[in-house]
Amino acid sequence: MKKQNPVSKIIERYLRNRYNQEMEEKVQRWLIDKNREAEKNQSLEAYWNSLPETASPATHSSLSQVKKRLGMANSVSTERISMRRQWLRIAAVIFPFVLLTGSYFLMKNLDEKRNATVSISVPYGESRKITLPDASTVFLNAGSEIRYAASFGKTARGVKLSGEACFSVAKDPAKPFIVETKHLSVEVLGTEFNVKAYPDETETTATLNRGRIKATTKTGRAYTLRPNQQLHYDSRSNSVALAQVNAGDFSAWKDGRLVFAGQPLGTILSAIERKFDVAFQTGKTLDVGERYSLKFLHNESFSEIMRILETTAGIDYRMENKTVWLTKK
Amino acid sequence: MHSNVTIETLEGLKRGEHRAFEAVFLCYFDKVKRFIAGLIRSEDDAEDLAQDVFAKLWTNRETIDTGFSFGAFLFTMSRNTAFNYLKHKLVHVNYMNEYTQREETDTPEELVFAKETELLIEMTLSRMPEKRSEIYRLSRLKGLSNGEIAALLNISQKTVENNLSMAIGEIRKEINNNLN
Incomplete structure (x- = not known):
């Protein structure tokens, strides 16, 4: 020895x-x-x-x-x-x-x-653009991880995603590009789309910007999406919903923007937590299910965003280190 | 190690024979490229840098000393090329961020290699599940108690304890393990 x-x-x-x-x-x-x-x-x-x-x-x-x-x-x-x-x-x-x-x-x-697996993760408070061996690009949002085999692209193009990423996929009809998440797998037919599958959220969404994708739930149900369509999968109720959306809103985070269209306060707060690497503590009086439409397009700072939430959602906040205590006004 | 490249070939290279250069190139190019790619973590740049090494080898062919190991000579050239690349790449980044605190397994060797031990801990942490490394950091770096961590992350104290002991176990193993 x-x-x-x-x-x-x-x-x-x-x-x-x-x-x-x-x-x-x-x-x-x-x-x-x-x-x-x-x-x-x-x-x-x-x-x-x-x-x-x-x-x-x-x-x-x-x-x-x-x-x-x-x-x-x-x-x-x-x-x-x-x-x-x-x-x-x-x-x-x-x-x-x-x-x-x-x-x-x-x-x-x-x-x-x-047999190596390449794993790229982005901590809270950051996002990053990466290029895959086949020249496809992936924007990884805060607190997300992507894994793929070192042999990626040789026979198949498969990636595993935990968290949120926006994909722009290089065309190669012979090798389908497949994004696998815990509950949903998305097969790409040449295109740009956003997948959100954070492990601490029950909802997985796939939003298509351009091209065509096929999303399959782990229970075997398959859906083909057209541009500006969004698929929601709720793992608690095992239910699927298709919605017509403005797809750009859902990949806005890759340009440093936060866009929410009629989303529950809980989802909005989770996104802010990841972007700024803070943790919210909400009191019982606050209804996290209430829906809001909010746009932050100019790389607003954390305090600017909180000031807007104070007025629009009637929230008081108090910050200690990285913990933010929220109460209803 | 020059199994495929003989002294005659090297002498031919020194004299400027294209054929000898080709033989040396085919024998060593992939090795040089893979070595550089391993250090700099970029295949594309490694290709360019490996080509630079061989262009330089040709330009300076007269200085090759056939009395010394040609493999060791190429190794030094490749290492210096990769290091220069890294120096340029890292020049804008501040030197040495602070390291994490050490796990309390300090033996005299760990004290002598304090900086290296800290770096190994960080490398180990960066490959753990995020939650586990976060719990470790909160406990060891921020000095939070298990109860405080449980409350902060909204998980049970048992989960905190389990993750912490797994993290510490992994780190100890990494620091103390031997190579057979």
Whole structure:
């Protein structure tokens, strides 16, 4: 048994796992720091040594790019190409063997990479735009997480969502894009849409901006949505409702806006909690089921929003650290 | 480690033979790219940087010392390239945010590696279910009692206790575990 020092542990974990962007940057900053340079180098060299020396068709296209850059003629004869193909074939045979005899670190590393899941989460108080390997973009709202296999896009395009996200999907009819949430799965037929499925809310909604999507509940009921249609699924009553909405209102959060069209106060408060990373405590006198239509379009601050709620909904608020106490006026 | 690249090939590269450059490129390019991608976490940029490494290798081919390990030489070039990229990328971000407090498992080694241990704890926390890491932070960083956390998050005290002991267990394991 060899005791690993924290330096090699950090490097090994970092190379093996994905972390959120902030965490990865923190590790990177630590990595380039001059402290513990010898230990860091030792671990990095072990990683370097674990990587195989093989080429793929993509390597050849990189080679011609570099040769072009360096002004070298691309003068490979056909004979040498076929030789190289042969060499590639040999490399393909040798590779599994190298895997079997390679070091523990290499095996572990490759194995976990192959089955790896990429997970991206956004904490409360933030939202983030990410690009998937197929060039589809996803805006993740505050307090949301998206997971997908590292092999995403090779055979299928599936993501798992907890929370809220707005998807803009790259067209690829051969590989349907499927968003899975706890209660609802949404299959995309090339398009832009918003899915909201926070684990602490019983309602899951899918709203279509452009194109066409097919939403299927876990109980097997399927609905095809047209633009500006919204599907609500309530997990408590297992009921589905379709509504005609202005879809832009429901993806407004990705531009920093908060738009509520006739939504219960409880839903509005949850959205504010996530956006500003605060926690509301409501007294019994406050009716969280009452519906309001509110628009905050100019990146209003928390206190500005609270002032508007004070007047429109007749709420008094008191703030202690991150807890906000609400009472009826 | 230059199983596929012989001293003759390296000498050919030093003399400026395109064929030798191709052989070295095909043997090492993917390794360099994967190494850089692992560090910088961007495939696209890793491709560009790996190409830079080989362009530089060609430009400075005369300085290659065939008496030393060529693999180690390329390793150093690749590492420096990745580090330079990271330095530029991170230059705007403030250096070193404050770290979380350490779990009280300090052995002399953990004290010597205090900064590293803290970073490991943060890495572990960032991969836990959000609720669990939140409970840990509220307890260890904000110093709230289990009862206060239960009230704040509107969950039972038992849930707080369970999550806290799972979080602490995971962190201890991460800090103390050995590599066989």
